Structure formats: structure tokens, C-alpha cells
Amino acid sequence: MTNFNQLTMASQHYRYLLDGQWCEPGTGDYEAIRAPYDDSLVGYLPLMTQEEAGRAIAGAKKAQPEWAAAPVNERSRILFRAADILEERATEIGSVLMKEIAKKRGSAIDEVKRTADFIRYTAEEGKRIVGETLHGDSFPGFDRRKVSVVHRVPLGVVLAISPFNYPINLAASKIAPALVTGNTVVFKPATQGAISGLLLVAAFADAGLPAGVLNTVVGRGSVIGDYLVQHPDISMITFTGGSVNGARIAKQAGMIPMVMELGGKDAAIVLPDADLDVVAKHIVSGAFSYSGQRCTAVKRILVMDSIADELIKRLVPLVEKLSIGNPEENADITPLINDSSADYVAGLIDDAVLKGAQLLTGGHRDGRLIHPTLLDAVTVDMRIAWEEPFGPALPILRVSSEQEAIDIANASEYGLQSSIFTKDIEAAFRIANQLEVGTVQINGRTERGPDHFPFMGVKSSGMGTQGIAYSIQSMTRQKSTVINLSE
Ligand code: NAP
Ligand code: G3H
16 A cells, blocks of 8 residues: 555545654544535545654654664655656646645645656755765864865654645745755644645655655644754754744754744836836736745835826736636635635735725725735835735835835845846846845745755745755764874
């Protein structure tokens, strides 16, 4: 029987993977996971106790030395197999993902395929970890007889905590680099998204991962999170999620390596010479894909007043063309992940309108479904100028100079990405150099991929760098062995 089959019991009660065994929770406690768009049942998620989570960490710790000692070719081969299995199951897993997080069917299946590619690239890149040798020189004192042999070693047990919005991809982008470098993993998926996460884990298990190398901890982060992040046997944390949770984890975990990919308020800065048809296309896809539930979504437009009306003329019809409804029918805009997210976005829209923003389109809601909303005349006293909606609501702030755009962009607590739209490459670089963000996109929407590019945020948007080779670096450390030659 494959791990895929062992994962559920007949009654849609899922199991968690601990030390190579698919287990039922000792307490018998489960949480019903329901589809955000029609409340139908996706499955029952086991809720693990601290004691069970502790056993997952112990299993990972026990398995780590042997896994690290395995040839990298063997680790890489298992990753390649996992990628093939994922791809074979793309439609099946994509359907669960679609249902669990209301991502439109096409994008859900694409996420699984993108992840298979990510794992393959990681399996290749993991073979290219090289060290270096250094010779002693003039400080302190001239001593050519000392030689440092530097190589990279795994960190130990990596705790991977992923968010709801890419339950397969943002999980695998932590798990695969950790595994290929000889770490073992304790994987805590977002509760809404955990069933997709378990299907990903089953693919790794079916690929032949030894027992204990990858373990899952499922249960509410608010209940089990503090225990996990403070556990003395966790050697490194890789977290993607909200900035408040990231900051809390960083405080709780103390002095261990961490990579944090957190929230964003990515600005699209539009200069007068930009090709507005291209700009509108990039902005609408950047802001509204997966209903705006992307850390890298365009979350504000900073446009020169002189061309704002022309840009709006192009934006409104594109926003109004977005299909709205059901992810099963591949709608662009689908219900948000839960009631409180929809309440939050609606609150931001209401606040802006109350303070004088002009509603260009959208602004209404049906339950968790927020119709795609474009707001003009947004000013800096409105919450939506600063807060991350994580939903389909896009504010336009009109500016009168490059400097004003830069100042507003940088006044944000976030610093993930920004876009600059212009034909003037010097202006683009002049502005890019002043923006306090991890990445600037010139004439393109804000986005993470291609997945081997470095991806990082500054300020409240995170710390450390993801992207395949960069993740590999962050999940290994240098170790130096010094040879003291006698002559
Ligand atoms: P979230 O609520 O912060 O949850 C992220 C993960 O943290 C989930 O697995 C969650 O588990 C867990 N968690 C919650 N409280 C915890 C605690 N005290 N200790 C340890 N883990 C805890 O974020 P989300 O709602 O899933 O995602 C939306 C946010 O993530 C947005 O702000 C978005 O911008 C950001 N995000 C950033 C990136 C990026 O790459 N920069 C990518 C995606 C999302 P439960 O689900 O069980 O609560
Ligand atoms: O939500 C955060 C993701 O890292 C964004 O990835 O730009 O490929 O949608 P994406």
C-alpha cells in the first residue's frame, strides 16, 4: 500500500507521519477542514498533542546523522522520485488543494507542477555544494603552515512552518533544500492547507525517504507553535506567514538560525513615460491573482498624477473582466480563506470610502467573496494605504514626483518587493536604488519566481533569503578544519 493510501482512513480522517508511520491522534481529536467556497468537507485533520509533536522532533533527531551520512546522490535521487510522483498526482492533489484553499483549479494544478520542477532543480543544486581551502597569511603573524579546509554541513533538525496560500509549493520550498543537504525535517503546515501538505509528504514518503527523515506536526499554530519553536532539538526554523507571527516566533525561538518570509505591501510605481497598456496588464494580474492572497501581490499603486486618469481607464475594464465565483470553474476571484479575512478586507475598503476614497469598481461582498475592488484618491491617512489586505482590494495613491513615490513606498513597515514602470532605465535604477525592499521589478509585476532567484524581504517582510541555492546555503553552515603543517 502506498503512503498516499495510508494517509486517510475510509471516513476521510487523515493521519500524520511520525517516524515513518502514519498515525492516528492519541486523543482522537480532529478538526473538520471545509472548503472556503461552499463549506463542503475536505477532510478531518488530526490534532496532535505536545507529546506527539515531541515524538516527531525526537524521530527527526534520531534519523538525522544517518541521513546526513547518505551519499548526496542518494538523497538527490529520492527527491527526483518525489518530484515525479507529485507530477503524476498533479490533478488529484491539485483538486484537493483547490478545494482546501479555494485556489482556482488551473492555478492549483500548476502549483503542484511548479513544485515538482522546484524539487528537481533542488535535487541538482544540492550536488553542487562545494567547500574551499584557505592558507594562513599575515595576520596574526605570517604563517603559511596553517590551512583551513572549509566545507558545509547540515544544521540538524529543520522546523518548516508554511502558510495557507501555497500549501504545496511553500512547503516543498522548505522541505526539499533541507533534505538534500542532509537535514531532517519537522513540517508544520497551515491548518487550512494541511491536507494538501500531507499529500505532499506522502509523495516524499512514497519516493523512499527513510523513517524519521520527514515528520509532520499538524494542529493549530496558536496551540502547538510555542512548543515547537522553543524545542531545544530544533536547529533551524524556516517560516512563511504573517509578520506578527514571524516576530513572535523569532522572539520565542531565541538564538537559532531562521529564515522568515513575511507580509508585504508591494508598490507599483508608474512613471509618465510607461506603456500604460502593459502596466495595466501587469498590475491587474499582480494584484488580483488568487484573489490577492499572495505576499507578493501588488498592494498599492503609486502613479504620477499626470497619467493617473489614463491608467485608470485601462485598469477598470481589466478588473471588471475578472471572472468571479467558484474555483472549480476556474474563476479568477474566489472566496477568501475564512470569514475574518473577508471581514478585514471589507473593513479596509469601508474605512477608505468613509475617508473620501473613490470606489472605481467593486466594493461589495457576498459572504467570503469580496468583489475585485479598485479605489482612487487614496490618501495616507487611510488604513488601506499601509495595511496588507491579503484580498482583492487595490488602492491608487496619486503622487506628484518621483521623490514622493519613493517616500511613500519607503514609509511602509514592509519591504518585500516593488515594481517600477518606465521606459527610462536610468530613472528605474535611480528609484530602485532608493527603495527599501528585497527585490525591485522593472516593468513587471511583483512576484517570487523564477524559483531559483533570490527571494527576501526587509523590515517587517522578513529576514534571510529563499530561492533554491540560497535556501541550501541557509540550511547548511560552514565548518572549518585547520591543518597545522609542521614545515
Ligand atoms: P499565518 O497566520 O502567520 O500562518 C502561517 C503559519 O504559521 C501557519 O502554519 C500557522 O499555523 C503557523 N502559526 C500560527 N501561529 C503560530 C505560532 N504562534 N507559532 C508557530 N506557528 C504559528 O499566515 P497565513 O495566514 O497562513 O498567511 C498569510 C500571511 O503570510 C500574509 O501576511 C502573507 O503576506 C504572508 N505570506 C508571506 C509570504 C512570503 O514569502 N513573504 C508568503 C506567503 C504568505 P495555523 O494555520 O495552524 O495557525
Ligand atoms: O505568497 C507568497 C508567495 O511567496 C508568492 O509567490 O509571487 O509566486 O505568487 P508568487
